[in-house]
Amino acid sequence: MRHLMMTSLFLLAACDSSTPTATVVQPTQPLPPPATFAIQKNCIACHNATGNMVGPSWHAIADKYKNDAGAADRLTAKVLNGGTGSFGAVVMPPQSTKLTPDEARYMVDWVLKGAIN
Secondary structure, three states, rough: OOOHHHHHHHHHHHOOOOOOOOOOOOOOOOOOOOOHHHHOOHHOOOOOOOOOOOOOOHHHHHHHHOOOOOHHHHHHHHHHHOOOOOOOOOOEEOHHHHHOOHHHHHHHHHHHHOOOO
């Protein structure tokens, strides 16, 4: 159990952005395929397509929000600003120092479509 907690803390630290919010994120242009972008932006430290890791799988996210017309906007905000409670107590750290709003929306749209290349 202690090893699991330490691993979780390590992965959360890898996802955490301790850079001040004044940092300007430079957009990645052109955007690579979403799966490649997820690797580049280190989303895979906490998520993958089918199995829960530190965070929920992309398929679980798509399934939970499949009939929710406002999900893309809310999830984009959650990716950028962080959040907790949708899939348990694990915190989604803010990614606003790693992703522009357009990049976050690009990833959210891909996840909501089932994270298929």
